[in-house]
Amino acid sequence: MTTIASPAPSVAHDTFPINGTDYIEFWVGNAKQSAMFYRAAFGFELLAYRGPETGVRDRASYLLQQDKIRFVLTSPVGPEGPIADHIRLHGDGVRDLAFWVDDARTAHKLAVERGARSVQEPTVTKDADGEVVIAAIATYGDTIHSIVERRNYHGRFLPGFVPKSSPFKTVPTGLKYVDHCVGNVELGKMNEWVEFYSRVLGFYNLLSFDDKDISTEYSSLMSKVMSNGNGRIKFPINEPAAGKKKSQIDEYLDFYRGPGVQHIAMATDDIVKTVRDMMNRGVEFLSVPHSYYEGAKARVGKIDESFSALEELGVLVDRDDEGYLLQIFSKPVQDRPTLFYEIIQRKGAKSFGKGNFRALFESIEREQGLRGNL
Ligand code: FE2
Secondary structure: OOOEEOOOOOHHHOOOOOOEEEEEEEEOOOHHHHHHHHHHOOOOEEEEEEOHHHOOOOEEEEEEEEOOEEEEEEEEOOOOOHHHHHHHHHOOEEEEEEEEEOOHHHHHHHHHHOOOOEEEEEEEEEEOOEEEEEEEEEOOOOOEEEEEEOOOEOOOOOOOOEEOOOOOOOOOOOEEEEEEEEEEOOOOOHHHHHHHHHHHHOOEEEEEEOOOOOEOOOOEEEEEEEEOOOOOOEEEEEEEEOOOOOOHHHHHHHHHOOOEEEEEEEEEOOHHHHHHHHHHOOOOEOOOOHHHHHHHHHHHOOOOOOHHHHHHHOOEEEEEOOEEEEEEEEOOOOOOOOOEEEEEEEEEOOOOOHHHHHHHHHHHHHHHHHOOOO
């Protein structure tokens, strides 16, 4: 057994308390159209907007929400500046995994004292609904963590955003909250970033997987899951491991041109309903062979869902000491083989579907092979 699990230390171990994910911001080539994709296909609701019409000259941002999940999609309105540079290099991707905190100034100060690189000093913005304090620190690649304090704000999102609605009415797909966000980093860098989250933010190493856990005939990877004390922030960090062919992590790093967010896992209470709905709206998911389900019944035992429904959709299932989980992975949501999504339903299990790694990675490699990148 090569998986190592660690007991959760006390919340007091955190450098500063984090209430949860505040929002995830994507820098994309055409936020207006990306917003439509997440609204129509994923079931997010468009709530607010900030851009040239509201006095922000260089960019347009759309706030989307479904239950506790907030996405911000931002595009530049010209070729100059950091957003356009980011998109030229990385394509569409995640810029910011923002933390919701009670005291952004202290959080930023403590993080910097512990070695974080500051990207934004604490900055106060105000409107008629109150004030928000935002600071930011750098993490892997060009990704950042904004630190958002909103206890003195009563508006919908952030100062400057104005409510936006549309005759297009969103029907939610049942996505509820962000379960975890996974980063891909270069060979040999996983432990550096594990150490970063431990030293700077006080996170602990919840689980470790080595290349014996996560390998197929052709390629492998290593992964460590970092968590904050209350478990609301979970960041698995992957690095490629040597194999006969190119690892899926190498493919990501080649096409994203460096480290970045590989996938975001979002939780549902009814994965069969959510995934069927998303498929019918055009979201593409990875498929798994029939043989997977022959083995799964014996491996997992009795579950509430019908195996035939899971097989029809390609939903994977795994069990740990505390229960089981159901999960499925989308294909990349842009033409570069970079960011994708996981839909997960936890029924007691707190793990990450180790029993599915092999089937999952074989499925990813089939797609990788079709792209000519294996
Ligand atoms: Fe995941």
